[in-house]
Amino acid sequence: MLDLLRASGPLPSRDVPDHSEVPWPSTGWTNNRNVTQMLEFLAARGEIAVSGRRGRQRLWDLAERVYPADTPIVPAAEARRIRDEKRLRALGIARASMVGQAGEPADVEGTSGGWRVDPAAIGRPFAERTALLSPFDRLVHDRRRALELFDFDYHLEMYVPKPKRRWGYFALPVLYHDQLVGKVDATADRTRSILQVHAIHQDVRFTRAVTAAVHAELEALTSWLGLAAVSTA
Numbered sequence: 001m002l003d004l005l006r007a008s009g010p011l012p013s014r015d016v017p018d019h020s021e022v023p024w025p026s027t028g029w030t031n032n033r034n035v036t037q038m039l040e041f042l043a044a045r046g047e048i049a050v051s052g053r054r055g056r057q058r059l060w061d062l063a064e065r066v067y068p069a070d071t072p073i074v075p076a077a078e079a080r081r082i083r084d085e086k087r088l089r090a091l092g093i094a095r096a097s098m099v100g101q102a103g104e105p106a107d108v109e110g111t112s113g114g115w116r117v118d119p120a121a122i123g124r125p126f127a128e129r130t131a132l133l134s135p136f137d138r139l140v141h142d143r144r145r146a147l148e149l150f151d152f153d154y155h156l157e158m159y160v161p162k163p164k165r166r167w168g169y170f171a172l173p174v175l176y177h178d179q180l181v182g183k184v185d186a187t188a189d190r191t192r193s194i195l196q197v198h199a200i201h202q203d204v205r206f207t208r209a210v211t212a213a214v215h216a217e218l219e220a221l222t223s224w225l226g227l228a229a230v231s232t233a
Contacts, residue, residue: 001038002047002062010051010061013039029159090138092121094145111148128177130213132184132221140173140180152180152203167201174200174217176210184214186221193228195221 001016008015013036020034030037039060042048049066052059074082084102088094093106099116106117133140135156146152154173157165168185175181185198197218206214218230 001035001042005048005060005062009065010059012054012057012059014057016060088116088118089120091118093117093149094142098142108149126178129175130177130210130217131175132214132217133173133175135170135173137173139175146180150180154180154183168198171201174214176213179204181206181210182214184218186218188225188227189231190227192231194231195225195227195229197230197232 004016005011016035016039018034020038023032024030024034024037026032039048043050043060046063048060049063050058051061051066080100081102084100088099088102091099093108093115096114096116101116103116103118106115108115135154140146140152140154143154146154152173154167154171157167157171158169162169167183169187171183171185173180173183180203182203183201185201187196187198189196195218200214215230222228222230
């Protein structure tokens with residue numbers, strides 16, 4: 001892979017041939033994804049890096065051609081400290097297992113064990129809004145954290161057999177002000193140019209204000225996807 005990238009990079013993963021002798025074994029979605037797994041491992045080792053994108057495809061190249069030549073080498077302990085601080089800054093509050101000793105210790109009522117909080121996030125003004133979140137949004141990406149902090153039970157069910165799904169193939173968590181209040185199961189039907197809403201699951205009973213806000217977000221999502229209308233039929 002390194003020789004190929006050196007000669008022909010940057011390349012998307014689909015242009016990197018699979019010469020593996022033993023496939024990558026997994027019970028999850030990475031099973032037999034030999035090329036993408038090796039690219040991720042090489043990136044973690046600092047030998048390659050993402051140099052750009054072609055549509056949704058990441059372009060991989062040698063790290064020496066992506067990072068500046070004069071980039072200082074950060075000692076491992078310092079790199080971990082910087083990483084932990086950035087993680088906590090993005091999350092606001094997290095377990096020490098995720099962010100080490102970054103920030104300050106905190107207790108959250110209703111949970112056991114300690115947390116770490118970003119001091120810069122304390123006392124800041126809060127701007128209320130409604131949003132349909134991606135299943136990969138950092139607010140809900142850690143499912144256990146979302147359950148502990150927001151009492152929000154959620155899992156991405158795209159790999160769950162259809163009869164066993166509770167919320168849908170790619171259900172979108174619903175954020176309303178400072179609460180996670182439900183999930184929206186919707187599909188972009190580009191043939192009919194509609195956002196087909198299969199179900200809106202209410203974790204708490206929606207008020208008229210919540211319902212109106214969610215429907216406004218559905219309209220905004222429809223427009224962003226370039227579709228003509230929302231269908232709840």
